[in-house]
Amino acid sequence: LPSHYTLPSGDKIPSIALGVWQAGRNEVGNAVKTALKAGYRHIDGAWIYRNEVEVGKALKDSGVPREDIWITSKLWNFFHAPEDIEPALDDSLTKLGTDYLDMYLIHWPLARKDGQPYDKALTENPYPTWQKLEEMVEKGKVRNIGVSNFNIRRQAKPFCKKKRFIHWNLCRLENLTANPLKIRPAVNQVEINYWVPQPELLQWAKEHDLLLQAYSPLGGNGKVGDTLAVPEIKEIAKELGMTPAQVVISWHIQRGTVVLPKSVTPSRVVENFQVQALPPPLFEKLEKAAISHEPYPRFNPSKNWGLDFDIFE
Ligand code: A2P
Numbered sequence: 001l002p003s004h005y006t007l008p009s010g011d012k013i014p015s016i017a018l019g020v021w022q023a024g025r026n027e028v029g030n031a032v033k034t035a036l037k038a039g040y041r042h043i044d045g046a047w048i049y050r051n052e053v054e055v056g057k058a059l060k061d062s063g064v065p066r067e068d069i070w071i072t073s074k075l076w077n078f079f080h081a082p083e084d085i086e087p088a089l090d091d092s093l094t095k096l097g098t099d100y101l102d103m104y105l106i107h108w109p110l111a112r113k114d115g116q117p118y119d120k121a122l123t124e125n126p127y128p129t130w131q132k133l134e135e136m137v138e139k140g141k142v143r144n145i146g147v148s149n150f151n152i153r154r155q156a157k158p159f160c161k162k163k164r165f166i167h168w169n170l171c172r173l174e175n176l177t178a179n180p181l182k183i184r185p186a187v188n189q190v191e192i193n194y195w196v197p198q199p200e201l202l203q204w205a206k207e208h209d210l211l212l213q214a215y216s217p218l219g220g221n222g223k224v225g226d227t228l229a230v231p232e233i234k235e236i237a238k239e240l241g242m243t244p245a246q247v248v249i250s251w252h253i254q255r256g257t258v259v260l261p262k263s264v265t266p267s268r269v270v271e272n273f274q275v276q277a278l279p280p281p282l283f284e285k286l287e288k289a290a291i292s293h294e295p296y297p298r299f300n301p302s303k304n305w306g307l308d309f310d311i312f313e
Helices: 025-038 052-062 082-096 120-124 127-139 163-169 173-177 199-207 224-228 231-240 244-254 266-271 280-292
Strands: 004-006 012-014 042-044 070-075 103-106 145-148 187-191 211-215
Touching: 025 052, 025 266, 052 082, 070 082, 082 127, 103 127, 103 187, 127 145, 187 199, 199 211, 224 231, 224 244, 231 244, 231 280, 244 266, 244 280
Parallel strands: 042 070, 070 103, 103 145, 145 187, 187 211
Antiparallel strands: 004 012
């Protein structure tokens, strides 16, 4: 399996990252240090995870040179207005204790200042936000830029029979890329797992030279146990002498995405980095199982954010 993918900038991004969403401040430092010892060189964080100080301290304490580590952070919804972007980025840089990020993503296709109604124009077409991010690359504060939680305008596939699943397929990415961009989005980080395998988005991304990053790769909160108990996954694990989690993480990389497993348990952090290619028939067996079952509704914060629309539609 590839240990890295090459981005349009020429930078090589490691294919496995430690995800630190929902990693508590008291545990994230240890997880980062364990990961670096186990060979990880990619940490996927965000301003809103509220643990950047602890992540930064662990990176420093590890003794691993900064240039050997890939650090991603994300621009929160409150800061999409062009004048708010550089201060938001500087805050993440200060907290992480570094003077540049390897990757900075627009966290959600939603421009909404704290406590205010969302900015419809900037949400529908975040080109002004993007232009400022391009400027941050030119200034050297960021090496690569991308998006997160952007889905594509596509018709539902036949297996999405129920109307509530059609929201997978709609989004604003094409609005953004229709502008005369100086730098195209290098990645799109979205939920991808056994329950939400997103084969259409994956196909579209391959056709458009856009790397996907899979968050909640094991199924996310509440569904990890279900994933690891899927009969096909258990059978493949047994056949290859791997754990079910290793089978799933390997499957993600074999599909051509970056994979971001989160764990704060040292043994699992180590386990999740030990991956290997699945023989083609076993890969196909898992792929077929993933794309042919009834999908679960994915993680969707629209209601919690009081939106009058579904952010995935
Ligand atoms: P913990 O952090 O307590 O170790 P996802 O990456 O899909 O969001 O899943 C994250 C969840 O899966 C976390 O609750 C994490 O628990 C758990 N997890 C991570 N790796 C493994 C593993 N190898 N086996 C079982 N559970 C895991």
